[in-house]
Structures are given as structure tokens and as C-alpha cells.
Amino acid sequence: MALNFKQESFRDDYTYKNSPEAIKRFPFPFPEDQYMYSVNIEPHTKGKPGSVYEFPFDIDEHYVAECHDRAITLAEDAGRYQALPHMMDAQWDFLELAMESLSSDYPEHFTLTKNGSIWTWENKPLGIHDTFTFGDSTTLPREPFDYMGRQVQGDFVLLDQRDETLYADAGMVTCQADWSLAFNVGMSWREWHGPVPKATELGVMDRALKYLMNLQLANPVRRLNWTMTVNPRLDTSPENYPHWGGDRNKVNADNVSELIHLRVELQSLFRLPRSNGIVFSIRCYLMSLKDIATYPRWAKRLHRVQKTMHPDLIEYKGMTKFHPLVVEWLSQFDDGADIGVGTQPE
């Protein structure tokens, strides 16, 4: 089925909107009334048709607009893309994985033709058509990770595995949220994940590291992470704080349901074959409270989760300013009925 790509913006006038179909497939992250921080990693196996888990890389109605927004961010700040020289094999691994997935999962939009090491890539939605030699960077308009990272929704970090840990040695990061505040290319796992207050206490990050060092080819894994953002803004980076930080003060009881978006990151990790590296993909979904509330079950659940949230976590996720307004607005939907476990909308 061909997707209908929207014309919309993730900055300035914020014309971003979700269709009813997009709302229905939103990866709502709360299966229970109480939120617990845990190592919620599971195999990234094929999900139901139409769901965001159907394919390794999910492409949706926001694809063209999101790629456009990323191009703006990269043009303003070239430092959002970086790759250390020893990551070249991992770059080609990433390009191959992305091209093969997209062309086999969305054949009406993407095609890949291979003739030995001469590959032809066609991306119809973005109007890209290139022939190049696999393994020879000079035959592409940009280096492989930069070239292909711009054509897939989400942020990407390439990890190198050495000295019993993982190093984030290449990255294209343009939709960063709180997780990436301290992100720099070349950082080790521990430096990168240092700031999570509750998590380090539990040794969660160390356990996750051991698990990921064991990640196998063809057995990717995923987890969901979430936060809330004012406006459907992808680039909530620390560098651009002046552009978005003040938005938190604009939230009031009348506009909270339109301004506040639940921001869900589908994080997936794939072992890469030639480099033995790992690609960490962070795919971001934004949904306004108003859209979430079109499904009463979700509204009830979100209300209960937010109402019982630990203040440290609210602070850590940067939601302190507007959080009471969120809980207040959601309370109108909550009749206290038992809704069972599970993340389904109905």
C-alpha cells in the first residue's frame, strides 16, 4: 500500500498533524497504570501488519517532512553529523541494511538494483536516483552514513565494540530529546548514559551494556522510551534551547492538550556484519494529548501513569513546569474503570 506523504513543519508554524490511521498505530508505551523504569528490551521481531513494528525501519506519512526538517537542522549545524575514520565499514553496513530493508518493505517507494558491486538506489518520495560502487565512497554524493542517514526517519548512532564496552563513534542526531543531551561522538557507553539518575542506581545501564555486547546478527532488539515535548518539535537539542526552552512557559489550561505531545522513541539496535559494530536507531513519534484522547483507554492510562509519576523522573524528563496541567486535563477522561494490562488503544 502506498503511503500518502504530508507537507508539514516541525518548527516555526508547526503544521505537523497525525491522521486517524497514524493515531491508531502510535506506539503507546504504557501497558500498566504505574510506570516502572526497567530494562524493557525485547527482540525486534516482525509485528502485526500496519504496526510500527512491522518492518525493521518504520516509514510513515511524516517521512518526507521529517527528512526535510533534518536537512534544515544539518544545514544550520553541520556538527549534528559526525563519523570517526575507523567507522567506514560500519557506514557501508548501515547503508546496506537501510537500503535492503526499505526496498524490500516499501517497494513502491524505494528500489535497489545490484549488479555486482554497482548498486542503483532510487528513492521516489525524495526524488533521489543514484548509481554507485558499494565500498567506494567517492562514488556517492556524501559518505555512506551521511547519505543514507538523511533518507531514513529517526536518529542513528553507530557503535564500535572494543575494550569490553561500546563507543558511539559516529552519529546523525537531529531529533534529539533528553537522552542525547550529553551525546558526543567518541563517548563510551558509560559516559553517554551517565546522567540517568535512577537507572545507574539499579545497574540498569551495565546490564543493558552486557546484553548489547552479545547482540547477534539477524537478531535485532528494541525498547521504547518516552518523554513529553511542547509543540511537535523534533530538534529539542541543548544548542537550540533558546528556540524552544521558552515554549514551556506558554502552556496553559486552554492549550495544554494541543501543545503538549507525548514523544515516544522506538529504539532499536542491530548488529552490523562487516564492522561488527552496532547501529542504534532512535525513531521518534509525536502525539498531542488531544489526539491520544481520541482513544479513551489511552487517556485513562496516561492519566494514571502521570498522576503517580515520581517527581525525580518528572524533573529528569524536563516536564516539571507543565506536568500538573497535563494531569489535570487528562483527569476528565478517567472514570477509574479497570482497563487491564496492555498498550492497545481500545
Next chain:
Amino acid sequence: MNMIDVRVAAIEQVTPLIKHFKFVKEDGSKLPPFSGGSHIVVALDAEGRTYRNPYSLMGSPTETDAYHISVRRQENSRGGSAYMHENISVGMTLKITHPVNLFTLAKMAHKHVLIAGGIGITPFMSQIEDLNRLGAEYELHYAFRSYKQAAFVEELQKACGNKLHCYSDSDGKRLDMDALLSNQPLGTHVYVCGPSPMVVGVLETAKNLGWPDSNVHNEQFLAPPVGESFKVQLAKSNLEVQVPAEMSMLEAIEAAGVQPEYLCRGGVCGRCELSVLESDGGLEHNDHFLTESEKASCKKIMPCVSRTKGKRLVLDL
């Protein structure tokens, strides 16, 4: 675990004790590319048990029309290598895992010194392809009993040219570890694969000479977490389940029709935790979830990766 179905396309007797096997994919498509130093695990169903033996992949990591492994017949092995030598013939189909690399090249090294003993040459056969492709600086030191028993010397000469240094016992030529490791520039990494006296020799020499641990690598096969078979009794479901050597306890319980909770299947998330009611031997905890004291108490177990050392286990499930 995702396995790959392969067909044995060719077998060659390389030396009196070593056979070289060539595998192609059943459906004729290419096998996945891999990184130099990777191994696969070959699963063999034979004589009522499953052997799961790790073998290094040789040959080009990028030209993967076929995978190549070499098997040395071990005199007193538990049977895997003997079985490969005697019972595997061209045309047979086998199951293999995707490549796993526990012997990776350090990408940021300035120079690589590779040291192989006997059949320990195999992981280097793919690493040199990567090193040549990347134009990296390296030396390969290959020690063996005699030229007659040494595999792949000609191929190596072709691939490595004067970077190859051979040492044959029968010619009385010995590799002087001390001299080799004393004279290396800063930023050099050393890799060793071979009989354990050789591995220990390299590790000790490097340590004595003050090499940082992170610059010294030795091949370690991580056999998949399998063990002996045992019985597990599920108290609540009132079921007895046999856990075969090659299955995890979680898989065996699922196969018996019970659906315990799980998420990661890798011993990290904590979701599959079960209470142990009785066990007749110590527990073999392979997870990263339970604390040391929880492990020692033997009251909890993560069935996705852990097992018992005894014959029988009773779980609260």
C-alpha cells in the same frame, strides 16, 4: 536463535588431520557478510544428541557466495570433530548460526601482530582479508610441527607476501616471543590463536613487557550456553519437562505448552524470573540480572539462560 540452512558444497583433505568444508546456502542466495575473526556454530544431530561446535570462518568476509571452515580431527574430542570428519559428506544439509565475532581486530590499532599455532591459523584467514582490504600494517607469525602438517601455507604466502613468517618445529625454527613483542611500535595490538601453552606464553610475555591488556587479544569461543540435559518439574502446572542439552530451559518449557513471561531472552531484563522450590545440584546462573547474593541463595533462576548442574529442578510455575 535464527539459524541458516546450508549445504555442504565441497570437502577437501588439506593435511592428514585437517579437512576444509565449503558451505553454500540451501536456496542459492549469498550468505551474510561478516567481520574478520568471526566464527559460526555448526549444529549436528547425531547419535541422539546435538553437537554444537564453533568454527572460525576463513576466506573473504565480503565475497560470501560460500562459507569456509576447517576442522582438525581432535584425538579425544567429545565427538564433534570426529563426526565432522567421518560422517559429513558433500550434498548434506546442516544448520549453522549467523557469524559471531569474539576475536575482532582493533580498528584503531596502528599495527597488528598475529600469532597462530597449528589449526589456530583459521581465524586469521579472514582477518588478513580485512587487513589487506583496509591497507593496514600487520605481521603474521605462523608456527606448526612440520610443513606436511601445516595448512594453507601457499594461500597465505599469496595473500600476505613478506608479512608471513613461518616456524616449523621439524626444521628447529622457533618463534622467539620475547624478541617479537619487545620490538613493536606504540599502538600495536597482538592477537594469538593456537594451543593453550602458546596462548599462555603470549599473554604472559606481553604482561611482563608491560603491554596494556586492551592491546592483547586471544581467541575465545563462547560455546552457546548449553549444558547437560536435566528434568524440570513445574509445581503449579503439575508438569515434568525434559530440558535437552541444546535447548534453554525457557525454550523447553514453552515447547511443553506452558507460556512463562519473558522479554529479552538474554538474561538481562528480569522478566522471566522464577522461584526455585527444590534442586538437587547447584544452579548455573548465566544471567546478568540477579545479584550475586540472589544467585548464591539458589532461590531464583532466569530460565532464558540459566540451568541446573544437577539432574532435577522444581520451579514455582
